[in-house]
Amino acid sequence: AAAVYGRTGAPGDQETAERWDRHLDVTRRRPATRPPGHGPAALTAREAGIADLLAAGATKQQVAGRLHLSFHTVDTHVRAVYAKLGVRSRLQLARLWDAARPVSAPPDASPSAAPRSSRGAG
Structure with missing residues (x-):
């Protein structure tokens, strides 16, 4: 100008x-060459559970229903997962997630992937 x-x-x-x-x-x-908190180890337990479900093929709506969260909450977590993992699509997420998952862990091993109950243990 x-x-x-x-x-x-x-x-x-x-x-x-x-x-x-x-x-x-x-x-x-x-921008930093590599942002702090980058990679699968940087994910919170909730983010890892959501990433696991998405990598397995679940939609955001299905994840929200399974975890008893709002769609918008899941969407916020998905954005954080994508940013921390440096991916832009669900396909990239699935490829990276399959490569990063330990071989001995079953697919639903994440504690955050299990549905929460609103009732007490009794």
Whole structure:
């Protein structure tokens, strides 16, 4: 923008644009090469349970029903899972999840994958 203002003969606007450009260079944040809390180990127990169900083929609505959560809560967890794992699709999630899962663990081993009961043990 500063160059355009300079070519069109607007030196006051050119100075303002250059000032903003310098300000943005100083305040612009560059993404970390690897964000903290990255990978399967960074997931909470709830996120891991949701990732496990999604990787097994469940939809968000099915996960919400199984875990007695709202769809929006599941959607929020899914976004966190995708960000922490660095994936953009359910297929990528399933591939990564299958590769990261220990061989000895059964598919529903996650404690958060089990439905919660609202009733006491009695």
